[in-house]
Structure formats: structure tokens, C-alpha cells
Amino acid sequence: MKVYVSRDMASVALGADDVARAFAEAGCDVVRTGSRGLFSIEPLVEVEMDDGRIGFGPVGPQDVAAVLDGSHASRLGRIEDLPFFAGQQRFTFARCGVIDPLSLSDYAAHGGWQGLEKARALAPQAVVDAVKASGLRGRGGAGFPTGIKWQTVLDAPSPTKFIVCNADEGDSGTFADRMLMEGDPYCLIEGMACAAHAVGASHGYIYIRSEYPFCIATMRAAIEASAHLVAPFELEVREGAGAYVCGEETALLDSIEGQRGQVRAKPPLPALQGLFGQPTVINNVLSLAAVPFILSEGPEAYAAVGFGRSRGTMPVQLAGNVKHGGLYEIGFGITLGELVNVIGGGTASGRPVRAVQVGGPLGAYFPPSMFHLPFDYEAFTQAGGLIGHAGITLFDDSVDMAHMARFAMEFCAAESCGKCTPCRIGSTRGVEIMDRIIGAREAAPTGGSEAVGGYLGKALYSRSPDRIDVSIEAQTMLLRDLADTMKYGSLCALGGFTPYPVLSALDYFPEDFGAPAPIKEAAE
Amino acid sequence: MEEFIAGWTVRHGATRDRLLPLLHAMQEEAGYIDDAWVPTIAKALNLSRADVHGVVTFYHDFRRTAPGRHVVKLCRAESCQARGGAAIEAAAAQRLGVAMGETRADGQVALEPVYCLGLCAIGPNALVDGRPVARIDAAALERIALEVAA
Numbered sequence: 001m002k003v004y005v006s007r008d009m010a011s012v013a014l015g016a017d018d019v020a021r022a023f024a025e026a027g028c029d030v031v032r033t034g035s036r037g038l039f040s041i042e043p044l045v046e047v048e049m050d051d052g053r054i055g056f057g058p059v060g061p062q063d064v065a066a067v068l069d070g071s072h073a074s075r076l077g078r079i080e081d082l083p084f085f086a087g088q089q090r091f092t093f094a095r096c097g098v099i100d101p102l103s104l105s106d107y108a109a110h111g112g113w114q115g116l117e118k119a120r121a122l123a124p125q126a127v128v129d130a131v132k133a134s135g136l137r138g139r140g141g142a143g144f145p146t147g148i149k150w151q152t153v154l155d156a157p158s159p160t161k162f163i164v165c166n167a168d169e170g171d172s173g174t175f176a177d178r179m180l181m182e183g184d185p186y187c188l189i190e191g192m193a194c195a196a197h198a199v200g201a202s203h204g205y206i207y208i209r210s211e212y213p214f215c216i217a218t219m220r221a222a223i224e225a226s227a228h229l230v231a232p233f234e235l236e237v238r239e240g241a242g243a244y245v246c247g248e249e250t251a252l253l254d255s256i257e258g259q260r261g262q263v264r265a266k267p268p269l270p271a272l273q274g275l276f277g278q279p280t281v282i283n284n285v286l287s288l289a290a291v292p293f294i295l296s297e298g299p300e301a302y303a304a305v306g307f308g309r310s311r312g313t314m315p316v317q318l319a320g321n322v323k324h325g326g327l328y329e330i331g332f333g334i335t336l337g338e339l340v341n342v343i344g345g346g347t348a349s350g351r352p353v354r355a356v357q358v359g360g361p362l363g364a365y366f367p368p369s370m371f372h373l374p375f376d377y378e379a380f381t382q383a384g385g386l387i388g389h390a391g392i393t394l395f396d397d398s399v400d401m402a403h404m405a406r407f408a409m410e411f412c413a414a415e416s417c418g419k420c421t422p423c424r425i426g427s428t429r430g431v432e433i434m435d436r437i438i439g440a441r442e443a444a445p446t447g448g449s450e451a452v453g454g455y456l457g458k459a460l461y462s463r464s465p466d467r468i469d470v471s472i473e474a475q476t477m478l479l480r481d482l483a484d485t486m487k488y489g490s491l492c493a494l495g496g497f498t499p500y501p502v503l504s505a506l507d508y509f510p511e512d513f514g515a516p517a518p519i520k521e522a523a524e
Numbered sequence: 525m526e527e528f529i530a531g532w533t534v535r536h537g538a539t540r541d542r543l544l545p546l547l548h549a550m551q552e553e554a555g556y557i558d559d560a561w562v563p564t565i566a567k568a569l570n571l572s573r574a575d576v577h578g579v580v581t582f583y584h585d586f587r588r589t590a591p592g593r594h595v596v597k598l599c600r601a602e603s604c605q606a607r608g609g610a611a612i613e614a615a616a617a618q619r620l621g622v623a624m625g626e627t628r629a630d631g632q633v634a635l636e637p638v639y640c641l642g643l644c645a646i647g648p649n650a651l652v653d654g655r656p657v658a659r660i661d662a663a664a665l666e667r668i669a670l671e672v673a674a
Contacts, residue, residue, distance in 0.1 A: 010643045013656035039645045172601030175642035210548075210585050211641050213654065239548055241583035244639060258543035258569075260582040276541075318645060320606035325645020348607070357602055361639075393644065395606045404602070411601075411639065417582075 001068060003028045004046040004053065006097065008035035008182050009214040010175070015060065016043040022061035026068065034183015036097035037327035038084050041076060055079045084343065089305060090329045091293045091313045092286060093176075096183035102221055104229075107186045113229065115292030119194040127198035128154055131291065134299035135311030140166055140247075140284030141359065141388040141493075143310075143377040149281060152271035153199040156279035163195045163204035163233075164256070164275055164282040167219075168240050168247040170209060171360025173319040173391030176327055177285035180315075181208070181215040184289075185222035191288035193230040194295060195281050202232060205275070207252050209240040244361075244415040248492045249282045251417055262417040263492040284389070286315060307333030310376045318344040320357075320393035330375075337371030339392060351396035355509065357404075359388025361411050362497035364504035365401065384507075385500060401509035402441065406434035408501040412494060423495025426486040430502065433479045440472045441514035472514040476506065525561050528553055529568050538569055543579055547586055556587040592627040592634030594672035596620065597651040598660075601640040604647035612648045612660050619669050633672045 005011075005020040023045065024030045036044060044057035045067055055076040056067045066072035079085055079097075090096075099106035107113070119127045132147030153161060165188065169177040181188060192204050206223075208216050216239055223235045243261045246252045250264035253275050274280025290312065294302045303311045310332035316339055318325045323345035340346070340356055347353055355365045364385030366373070373379055380387050395404075409430035416423045468474075483499035490496040511517035532549055536542055546565065550557055557580050566573045580586045598616055599609065617623055620633055627634040643649045646658040652668055660668070 009641070009656050010646060010658065013643055013649065013658035014646060042646075169642060170640060172599075172640040173603045173644045174640075175644055178642040211638060211651075238544070240585075241544060241548070242585035242638075243583050255544065256541060258539075258541040258579070260578050320603040320644065320647075322645055361602060391603075391644065393603045393606055399606065404605075407602070407605070415639075 001028050002031065002048040004031045004033050004048075006035045006042065006044060006183075007032035007101075007214075008179060009212070010039055010179075011035050011042045011044070012214070014039070014042045014058070018061045019043045019045060019059060022064050026064045028068070031100050033099060034096045034101050035179055035327075036079055036085070037093065037179060038082070038324060039326050040324050041074075044076075044079075046079065052078050055082075084324060084326070084328070087343070088329050089313050089331055091297075091302065092187070092289050093180065093184070093315055093327065093329050094293075095187065096179060099184070101183050101185055101218060102225060104186070104225060107184075111296065112186055112292075113190060115295035116190050116193050116197075116230070118295045119197050124154055124198050124200060127194065127295070130295060130299045131198070132299075134290075134294040134302040135306065135309070136287065136290055136294060136302065137310065137377065138284060139286035139290070139314070139389070140249075141386065143387070146283060146287050149271055149283070150195065150198055152269065153201075153279045153281050156272050158279050160276075160278045161199055161201040162275045162278055162280045163192050163199070163201045164249075164253065164280055165192060165204065165206040165285060165288055166247065166249060166252055166282055167206050167208040167212075167215065167285050168252060169212070169285070169389065170244040170247045171362075171389050171391055173357065173393035174317050174360055174389040175319070175391075176315040176317055176389070178212050178215055179327055180285055180289050181212075182218050185218050186226055187289045187292055188219075188285055189222060189226050189230060189235065191291040192235065193233050194291045195283070195288060196230075196233040199279070199281055201281065202234065204233065204235045205238050205256055206235065207238045207240060207246070207256060209246075210242055243417075244411075245417045245492075245494055248494065251492070253280070253282070260417070262419045263494075265491060286389075305331030307331070307374055307376045308378060310378070314375065314387070314390045316375065317389075317391045318394070319391055321347045321349055321396050322394045323348050332376050333374050335371060336366065336373045336375065336392070337368070339375065340371060340394060344392075344394065347394055347396040349396045349398075351398065353394055354397040354399055355395045355401065355404075355505075357393045357395070357501065358391070359386045359500075360391055361408060362386070362493060362500055363388050363391075364500045365395075365404065365508060366504065367508045370508075384504060386497065401505040401512040402434065402438050405502045405505040405513075406431060406438065408498055408505075409434055412498040416494060420489070420491040420495060422486045422489035423491070423498075426482055426490075426495060427498060430479070430482055430486075430498075433475050433482065436470055436475050437472055437479070437513055440470065440475065441512075476513060476515070479506065525550065525554065525558070526564050529561075529564055533568050540569060540571060543569055543571070543576070544583075547580065547583075551586060555591050556589055559588060589627075590631070592622075592631055594633045594653055595636060595651075596633060596653075596668060596672060597636045597638040597641075598624070599639070599641055599643075599647060599649045600624075600637045601644075603640070603644035604649055607647040609648040612665065615662065615665055616668075619665055620672070 041057035412427035
């Protein structure tokens with residue numbers, strides 16, 4: 001009997017290897033796939049039965065007999081029919097969880113290589129035009145139109161050009177890149193080969209963070225197995241070394257070149273002078289993996305879904321304290337509240353949702369009063385946040401937002417590349433200010449301005465001990481001033497966006513900073 | 525190590541962009557990058573010692589001292605915090621007898637921070653000697669502690 005068990009890192013972390021072994025020992029033909037993307041049903045086993053692939057999950061190694069005779073209590077039916085999957089529009093993740101990731105025949109049988117075939121039948125300019133027409137915007141977070149970036153590289157006169165895939169997915173709460181590379185690696189390779197044809201590049205790099213060992217192994221194997229299909233285009237994997245800032249595109253280029261991963265000043269744009277000084281397409285995994293669909297199904301099919309200027313689908317990742325966490329690919333425009341409460345099912349702890357952080361460590365914290373926001377680049381920017389890589393991290397009411405603001409500063413201090421002062425020094429000063437605010441709050445929970453003065457104040461700020469006011473009000477003002485400096489003075493998004501989580505925490509959850517709670521609007 | 529570096533550069537090249545792959549390979553081989561090897565690396569890739577030192581110290585992954593026999597990398601990022609990561613971190617430090625970011629004095633186990641393993645809906649998460657472990661609670665922590673005691 002044929003059964004399917006995921007080999008995705010998340011599934012393995014939940015025990016999928018033991019489950020797969022148990023089924024193999026029972027004489028089953030076990031196919032290891034990627035993950036379907038709903039972690040509350042992992043480890044998931046799908047059994048090929050007369051009425052299709054029937055899912056059971058979560059299951060353990062002791063459940064083999066009950067699963068095989070169909071009597072197991074956690075029988076789910078066809079996975080595609082579950083509400084979590086039925087509502088999705090899987091353009092990029094259509095094959096993920098369905099096929100054996102490294103099987104070339106599986107990939108071809110599920111529509112693989114059709115995009116590349118179409119691309120190669122077209123002139124490079126026509127491929128770039130198709131990507132432009134699709135409205136695809138960079139899925140790494142910045143949302144820059146992918147087609148325009150490609151046009152710049154195509155027009156750049158140089159015999160040597162590069163395609164670089166940014167697979168340094170360091171944002172907490174995001175795992176779409178990881179899932180795609182583990183579950184459908186040829187899709188990314190095909191997207192990169194299309195890009196290479198479009199701009200005239202002959203060599204590509206996939207920069208994967210070292211925290212993703214499964215991805216690195218899968219991509220290396222996939223590159224080797226598909227080399228003859230994408231030739232003369234050549235690909236190689238470069239492993240990161242634990243520096244978050246290398247997710248910033250110019251720091252990533254420096255890292256590939258063998259240097260410290262420090263951010264470069266722009267201009268020159270990487271599209272004109274990128275890797276080794278040559279014109280370089282640098283795109284996120286999801287941007288490149290969207291390309292095969294756009295070419296095989298046509299840009300109109302992709303652009304037909306979406307919201308405003310955000311076209312196509314976004315693989316949203318529901319994370320943190322969430323009941324039904326996982327990957328949900330859907331057209332832009334769905335509201336934040338639908339994603340959190342309906343699809344995610346609220347918190348895993350069963351307590352009320354207090355805050356959600358959208359877009360990783362540099363994204364804003366939103367309270368439930370903002371859940372009407374549509375998932376759209378412009379709407380989020382207007383609300384003082386960002387979609388980023390579309391990770392949504394849920395927190396229940398036990399969260400201390402002052403601690404989360406402090407963590408944002410601490411993270412920035414730990415990960416700053418050190419090139420610009422607002423980020424390098426500002427983040428350290430930010431941690432100190434947050435410590436003072438938390439200290440003052442704990443000394444006087446009602447938030448009196450005399451809470452930490454005199455002797456302690458002098459100890460905390462010895463440089464000009466008689467002039468510094470360490471009251472919550474004064475320190476909060478100092479924090480806002482510092483955030484302003486970091487936002488406008490930093491070289492890249494690390495220092496520039498760290499104020500988003502800090503200020504949103506302060507604005508929406510002032511009671512955690514020792515200030516009175518905001519008056520709730522009637523609309524709530 | 526000199527032999528290892530010479531052999532590696534013959535197989536993989538000795539251009540500047542090979543520095544990170546070489547450092548990864550050395551750490552895989554020896555467990556860490558000793559400061560004493562920096563001049564040899566610099567010479568092999570035609571770089572200055574300061575250059576190599578700068579790269580080794582920039583990236584969190586590269587260790588300059590021998591690691592513990594077992595390494596527990598525990599995630600400290602937001603999604604794991606939302607699922608009780610801070611309490612698990614404190615409990616892990618207590619149970620393993622080593623502070624976060626340190627190697628225990630007897631060299632048996634190191635507890636290292638990691639910022640996100642991409643398993644964000646099933647935290648708190650860790651890599652125990654490279655093996656991913658999710659939904660860490662008191663019982664899972666006890667299993668990890670017994671595993672790394674061996």
C-alpha cells in the first residue's frame with residue numbers, strides 16, 4: 001500500500017521520521033513529500049485508497065494498523081477538502097505536500113518545466129514583459145515590482161550577469177521559503193532559470209541560512225538532479241552563517257563575496273552593480289517561485305486575483321500562539337481578522353488574542369481593533385506597519401508588550417552589521433531606555449513621574465546625573481526621539497524598521513509602558 | 525589544519541568568495557575556528573589576517589573555542605516567545621546547568637541561542653545536535669536533558 005509522509009523539517013520535528021519508519025516496517029511503500037502546510041494535523045499520513053489520498057493526522061508510530069484499515073479516529077478525508085485547504089488559491093504551493101520533492105518525473109507530471117519551456121520560446125524582452133504584466137512584486141518584503149528589476153538588468157550592458165535567490169528567511173514567524181525549498185525545490189530552480197533566460201545570466205546562487213539544514217540538503221540534491229534541464233544555466237547553494245542582516249540584499253551579496261555581511265549604500269543598485277560588481281537580479285524565493293506559474297498560465301491568470309496594486313497570491317504564514325498554524329496561500333485583500341480568527345482559529349492557548357506581529361521582527365504589532373485591515377502592501381504601510389514576508393505571529397493576553405519592544409531593540413543590537421550609527425548605537429541605547437521604562441513601571445505600577453528619580457536616576461544615567469529625567473514620560477519621549485533617528489537615519493531596514501515594533505507597541509499598548517490604557521473606540 | 529586547508533582549496537578553489545564555505549568546512553571538521561589558524565587561512569586565500577578575523581567574528585555561527593560535546597540551540601525569537609519560549613529557556617538553563625550562550629564547565633553541553641528555525645507554529649523549538657525538536661515542554665526538556673547527558 002502506498003502512503004505519503006512529509007519530510008519537511010517541521011513534520012520531522014514532530015516525529016514524522018518515526019511514523020514513516022513504522023509504515024515502511026509494516027510493508028508500505030512510503031513516499032516522503034513536502035508538508036501540506038497545516039501543522040496541527042502533523043505528523044500527517046496520507047494513504048492511497050480507492051477514493052483518493054485519505055489523510056490521517058496527527059498520528060504516531062503506534063497507529064499504523066488503525067490507519068491502514070481506515071478505522072483511526074483522526075481520519076481527515078481528502079486533504080484538499082479540509083476547510084483550511086479548500087479556501088486557498090495555491091499558485092506557488094500547488095505541488096508542495098503532494099509530490100516527492102526530488103522526483104523529476106513527479107515534478108514534470110504536475111505541470112513542472114512548462115513555464116521554462118514557454119520562457120525559452122520567447123525573446124528575453126517578452127519574458128520580462130510577462131512578469132511586468134503579472135503585477136508580481138518582490139515577496140521578500142519591500143514589494144518592488146519584479147518585472148522592473150528584471151528590465152534594469154536586461155538593459156544593463158554586461159557579458160556577465162547573475163541571478164541571486166535570497167533564501168535567508170530570518171524573520172520569526174515566516175517559513176514559506178523553507179517549505180517551498182523542502183517541498184518543491186524544482187519550482188524555485190525553474191523560476192531562476194526563467195530569470196536567467198530573461199536577463200541573460202549564466203550563473204545563479206541560492207543563499208540559504210544555516211538554520212535551515214534540510215533546505216540546504218534538498219536544494220543541493222535538486223540542483224544536481226536538474227542540472228541537465230536548466231543548462232547552460234548553472235546554480236550553486238551558498239550557506240549563510242547565522243547573520244540575520246544577510247537577508248538584506250546588499251549584505252547578502254557581500255556575504256557571497258566572502259566578506260562580512262555589511263550593508264552597501266545604494267546607489268549603485270544591485271541591478272546595475274551587484275554581485276562581483278556585475279548586473280544582478282536578486283529576488284526572494286517566493287518571487288522567483290511565482291514565475292513558472294505566471295509563464296505557464298499566463299500573466300493575466302496571476303494578475304486576476306489580488307487587491308489594489310497588490311496582485312496575485314501571498315503565501316501567508318500563521319505562527320506563534322495560533323491554533324491552526326501553517327501556510328495559507330491566498331489572493332491579497334483578505335482581512336487580518338479573517339486570517340487570525342477564522343483561518344488561524346485564534347490562539348492555541350485558548351486565551352484572547354491581544355496582539356499580532358505582521359512581517360517579522362521589524363513589523364508592527366497590531367491590536368484586534370486593527371483586524372479590519374486588508375492584506376495589501378499599501379494598506380499596511382498606511383497603518384504604520386508592513387506585510388514583509390507575510391508572517392503573522394499571534395500573542396495571547398499574557399504577552400508583555402514592553403518586553404516585546406525591548407526584545408526588538410535587543411535583536412537589532414545583536415544583529416546590526418555595525419556600518420551605520422543609528423542602528424549600531426541606537427539599538428543599544430534603545431535597550432537601555434526600555435530597561436529604564438520597565439524598571440520605572442515595576443517600581444510604580446501606576447506610572448508616577450517620581451518613580452525612579454534621585455539616587456537611582458543618577459546611577460542609571462551617570463554622564464549628566466543632575467539633568468536627566470528618568471521618569472516614564474521623559475524616557476518615553478526619548479524612546480520616540482531615538483526611534484525617529486533610527487527610522488530616518490539608518491542605512492537599511494534593520495535599523496530603519498526596528499522602530500515599527502517598538503512604536504506600535506507603545507502606541508497601541510501604552511498600559512504596558514506604565515501609561516493609562518487607551519480609550520476604546522465605539523466601533524470595537 | 526594546514527593540510528586540510530591546502531586540500532580543500534585544491535578541490536574548491538582559493539578565491540576570496542570561498543572564505544565562508546572554507547570556514548564552514550573547517551568548523552565541520554574541527555568543531556571551531558581556532559585563532560591560530562587565521563594566518564594559514566589568510567595565506568591560502570590571499571587575504572589579510574585582519575580580513576579573515578573580521579569575517580570569523582562577524583558571523584554568529586563561527587565558534588572560536590571548542591564547542592560542548594552536545595549543542596542545544598534554542599530559539600529565542602518572537603514566535604517561540606509567544607508560545608512560552610522564555611520560560612522554557614529559563615528551565616533549560618536550570619536543568620542543563622548552563623547559562624544561555626555558554627558551554628558547561630565540564631564541556632558536556634552548550635546552550636546556544638538561535639533566532640528562528642522556521643517552525644514558528646509549533647514552538648518552542650530547538651536543534652539538539654542538529655535534530656529539530658518542536659513543542660518543547662517540561663517533558664520534552666527532560667528527554668533532551670537525558671539525551672545530552674549521555
